[in-house]
Amino acid sequence: MLPKALDDLIESLSLLPGVGPRTAERYAWALFKRPQNKLDEIADSISSLHKRVKLCPKTFALISEEENVSPLYDNDRRDKAIVMVVEQPFDIIPLEKTSKFNGTYHVLGGAISPIDGIHASDLKISELIARVKDDKVEELILATNANIEGESTALYIQKRLEEAGLKVKMTRLARGLPTGVDLAYADQITLSHAFDGRKEF
Amino acid sequence: MLPKALDDLIESLSLLPGVGPRTAERYAWALFKRPQNKLDEIADSISSLHKRVKLCPKTFALISEEENVSPLYDNDRRDKAIVMVVEQPFDIIPLEKTSKFNGTYHVLGGAISPIDGIHASDLKISELIARVKDDKVEELILATNANIEGESTALYIQKRLEEAGLKVKMTRLARGLPTGVDLAYADQITLSHAFDGRKEF
Numbered sequence: 426m427l428p429k430a431l432d433d434l435i436e437s438l439s440l441l442p443g444v445g446p447r448t449a450e451r452y453a454w455a456l457f458k459r460p461q462n463k464l465d466e467i468a469d470s471i472s473s474l475h476k477r478v479k480l481c482p483k484t485f486a487l488i489s490e491e492e493n494v495s496p497l498y499d500n501d502r503r504d505k506a507i508v509m510v511v512e513q514p515f516d517i518i519p520l521e522k523t524s525k526f527n528g529t530y531h532v533l534g535g536a537i538s539p540i541d542g543i544h545a546s547d548l549k550i551s552e553l554i555a556r557v558k559d560d561k562v563e564e565l566i567l568a569t570n571a572n573i574e575g576e577s578t579a580l581y582i583q584k585r586l587e588e589a590g591l592k593v594k595m596t597r598l599a600r601g602l603p604t605g606v607d608l609a610y611a612d613q614i615t616l617s618h619a620f621d622g623r624k625e626f
Numbered sequence: 627m628l629p630k631a632l633d634d635l636i637e638s639l640s641l642l643p644g645v646g647p648r649t650a651e652r653y654a655w656a657l658f659k660r661p662q663n664k665l666d667e668i669a670d671s672i673s674s675l676h677k678r679v680k681l682c683p684k685t686f687a688l689i690s691e692e693e694n695v696s697p698l699y700d701n702d703r704r705d706k707a708i709v710m711v712v713e714q715p716f717d718i719i720p721l722e723k724t725s726k727f728n729g730t731y732h733v734l735g736g737a738i739s740p741i742d743g744i745h746a747s748d749l750k751i752s753e754l755i756a757r758v759k760d761d762k763v764e765e766l767i768l769a770t771n772a773n774i775e776g777e778s779t780a781l782y783i784q785k786r787l788e789e790a791g792l793k794v795k796m797t798r799l800a801r802g803l804p805t806g807v808d809l810a811y812a813d814q815i816t817l818s819h820a821f822d823g824r825k826e827f
Contacts, residue, residue, distance in 0.1 A: 426722055428690035430678035434671040440660075441653045450716045452642045457675055457688070459641075465673050470635040472669035474654075475662050477631035487658070489629035515651045521627055 431457075480514075483556070485532035485549050487514045497521070497530055504528045506563040510553065510582065512536050512570060520568065528566070531556060536574035537581055545581055553582065557591050564594045571600055632658075681715075684757070686733040686750050688715045698722070698731055705729045707764040711754065711783065713737050713771060721769070729767070732757060737775035738782055746782055754783065758792050765795045772801060 427435075431453055438449035456464060481488045481495035488495050497503060497517070507528030511517060514532050533548040556562060567582060569575035583595055600618035602611055611619070628636075632654055639650035657665060682689045682696035689696050698704060698718070708729030712718060715733050734749040757763060768783060770776035784796055801819035803812055812820070 426719055428679045428688055428693075430671065430674065430690060431688060434668075434675065437664075437668040437671055440656075440664075442656050443649075443652075448644075450719075451644075453675075454714065454716060455641075455643050456672060457679065461676050463638075463641075464675055467635075467638040468669035468673035470631065470638055471657060471672070472666050473631065474635060474658055474665055478629045478658065487629055487632060489631060492629075513655060515655060518627055518651075 480532075484530050485514070485534060485552070486517055486530055495530070502527065505560045507566070508553075508556065508560075508562050508564070509566045509568050511568050512575065512578070516568065528564075533569070533578065536569055536578040538574045545578075548578070550582060550585060554585060554589055554591070557586065557593055558589075562593055564596060566596050566598065568598050571598075681733075685731050686715070686735060686753070687718055687731055696731070703728060706761045708767070709754075709757065709761075709763050709765070710767045710769050712769050713776065713779070717769070729765075734770070734779065737770055737779040739775045746779075749779070751783060751786060755786060755790055755792070758787065758794055759790075763794055765797060767797050767799065769799050772799075 434453050434456070435446065435449040438444055438452050439446055441449075444452070456467075477490050478487055479490065480486070481492075481498065484495045484498045486495040486497060493499075498505070504527055507526075508531050509520060509526060509528055510531045510533060511520070512533050512535055517530050517532070520526060520530075531549070531553050533550065533553070535543050535548055537543060537545055537548065553565075557565070565582070565586075567579040569578045579597060586593060586595070599622060600615070601622050602608070602615065602619045608616075635654050635657070636647065636650040639645055639653050640647055642650075645653070657668075678691050679688055680691065681687070682693075682699065685696045685699045687696040687698060694700075699706070705728055708727075709732050710721060710727060710729055711732045711734060712721070713734050713736055718731050718733070721727060721731075732750065732754050734751065734754070736744050736749055738744060738746055738749065754766075758766070766783070766787075768780040770779045780798060787794060787796070800823060801816070802823050803809070803816065803820045809817075
């Protein structure tokens with residue numbers, strides 16, 4: 426019913442996370458209405474992605490082709506003894522925006538989730554253990570997501586460090602009420618975390 | 627904070643309908659994890675879109691480069707005296723899947739929506755009037771969406787046909803309860819349409 430070229434594009438777009446056939450159709454139509462120079466620009470930024478962007482071999486953050494190591498690591502003002510462990514490269518952005526943290530990052534590349542076929546060996550955990558030794562890390566902030574997969578991954582890292590006989594302070598980001606949310610709308614788990622973590626006024 | 631190539635890609639992806647910066651980041655990361663040959667395939671299907679897909683000059687459906695007119699029009703088994711008027715090219719797919727309709731289509735390219743800057747002159751309405759004359763159309767099924775913009779567009783087409791002195795039967799798709807939906811979950815407008823359009827049992 427549709428031209429084959431369009432079917433191919435819709436199929437490709439359906440591979441993006443959370444994009445079903447109807448959304449892919451809307452994207453294809455939106456692209457069709459763009460001028461040729463804009464399409465060429467998008468196509469070029471997709472096909473040159475691997476050439477122009479790579480993973481930092483130390484922190485596994487995304488870096489550009491001319492960099493060897495992430496500028497957030499290779500920087501005298503960043504404390505290599507404090508490492509914030511995150512799941513995905515983009516998790517670094519909101520954390521950096523707080524301007525609160527002057528340590529370094531380590532990107533795992535996901536969280537342990539057997540149901541999705543993601544096992545500990547798929548994540549950069551051995552590389553993290555190596556960094557803890559090499560950089561004499563004193564504190565690991567396990568900033569994995571506040572869900573079952575994130576918690577399992579944090580527990581697994583703790584176990585691996587104990588097995589390796591490495592003594593390092595391990596912390597998790599605080600859990601509680603997010604700013605601007607009414608108490609009445611908070612879920613039970615969030616509220617019970619907020620209660621447990623209450624602070625003197 | 628991010629390599630420029632990645633920022634560029636995220637910006638391009640943010641132009642897709644309903645895609646904000648966070649979704650664009652997820653898409654960029656998903657693309658980054660794909661092999662180069664897959665990225666080249668997607669890039670090629672985007673940059674060659676205008677070359678390989680075009681609008682039918684008669685019905686404004688999407689057709690492939692080697693076609694001159696939509697195969698749903700240029701076909702002896704399709705009745706050119708009955709025209710289904712739709713907003714978008716992809717609206718044809720679910721209608722064709724019913725196998726109920728053997729007339730032809732006319733794609734308006736949207737619906738009148740002054741708030742989005744879409745005026746009657748941006749749609750293929752004059753081309754529709756011309757078709758009604760040329761093809762001696764007997765019935766127009768105004769299958770624009772069941773919302774304010776779709777209704778306004780249907781009313782506008784009716785007015786234009788009257789002004790042109792063209793006598794043609796105009797119908798709208800039936801409105802009522804969708805299949806599989808509990809009465810208790812139906813909204814008031816749907817229910818009142820279902821009541822008005824009730825049929826003998």
